[in-house]
Amino acid sequence: MNDPRLALIDASRRFHQLGWMLGTAGNLSAKAIEDEGSFWITASGKSKGRLEKKDFVRIDRSGNVVETGHPENRPSAETSIHQAIYSLFPDARACYHVHSIEANLASRFTDGENLPLPPLEMIKGLGVWVENPRVSMPVFRNHLDVPKIAREIEARFQVSPPEVPALLIVDHGVTVWGKSTEIAENYLELVEYIFRYTVAERQLARKG
Numbered sequence: 001m002n003d004p005r006l007a008l009i010d011a012s013r014r015f016h017q018l019g020w021m022l023g024t025a026g027n028l029s030a031k032a033i034e035d036e037g038s039f040w041i042t043a044s045g046k047s048k049g050r051l052e053k054k055d056f057v058r059i060d061r062s063g064n065v066v067e068t069g070h071p072e073n074r075p076s077a078e079t080s081i082h083q084a085i086y087s088l089f090p091d092a093r094a095c096y097h098v099h100s101i102e103a104n105l106a107s108r109f110t111d112g113e114n115l116p117l118p119p120l121e122m123i124k125g126l127g128v129w130v131e132n133p134r135v136s137m138p139v140f141r142n143h144l145d146v147p148k149i150a151r152e153i154e155a156r157f158q159v160s161p162p163e164v165p166a167l168l169i170v171d172h173g174v175t176v177w178g179k180s181t182e183i184a185e186n187y188l189e190l191v192e193y194i195f196r197y198t199v200a201e202r203q204l205a206r207k208g
C-alpha cells in the first residue's frame with residue numbers, strides 16, 4: 001500500500017465507526033511518497049466515514065497546495081497543526097486528529113497545561129519504558145484562529161518536547177503522530193483507551 005491516502009481512508013472509516021470522526025470531525029495526514037517534503041491531508045469538510053481518494057490535498061513544506069483530488073478541495077482547516085508537527089518532529093510520517101467524547105471529558109481534568117496520565121502498562125505503547133510511569137500529555141487551549149493553536153504548539157514544544165507523541169486541545173480533541181500510518185493508528189487507540197480509563201476512574205471516585 002504505497003499511496004498513503006489508502007491507509008488514511010481505511011483509518012478514517014474505522015475511526016468514524018468508533019465515534020471518533022463523526023460527521024466532518026477530525027483530519028488525517030501522511031507524508032507523500034512522491035516527495036518527502038509534502039504530505040497528503042484530508043480536504044476540509046469531508047464526511048470522514050466515507051472518504052475517497054479525491055478527498056485529499058497534497059501540501060508542501062510552506063503550506064501550499066501542490067496537488068488536489070478535486071479542484072474545489074480546500075485543505076483541512078487544521079492543516080497548520082499538521083505542518084507544525086511535521087516541522088517539529090522530522091521522523092513523523094503520519095499525523096491523526098480526532099474528536100472523541102472521552103478526550104473532551106478528559107481535557108477538563110488537566111493540571112494547568114498538562115493532563116497527568118495514569119501509570120498504566122499501556123503507556124509503554126507510547127514509547128515510555130519505565131516502571132510506574134508518571135508522564136503527562138500536553139494540553140492546549142482551543143482557539144477559533146487555528147494557526148494560533150499551531151504557533152502555541154511550536155513555541156512550547158521547541159522549549160519542552162512532549163513526553164508522549166500526542167497533544168490534547170481542550171474541548172476539541174487529540175492529535176497524535178508517528179513514524180508510519182500504522183504507528184499513528186496504534187498511538188491513537190492507546191491514548192483513547194487512556195482517556196476512557198481516566199473518565200471511568202473519575203466516575204468511580206465520585207461514587208465513592
Ligand SMILES: CSC[C@@H](O)[C@@H](O)C(=O)COP(=O)(O)O
Nearest residue numbers: 024025026027044045046076077
Ligand atoms: C465537526 S467541525 C470540526 C472542525 O471544526 C475541525 O475541528 C475538524 O476537526 C475538521 O475540520 P476540517 O477542516 O474538515 O479538517
Ligand SMILES: [Zn+2]
Nearest residue numbers: 026078097173
Ligand atoms: Zn478538529
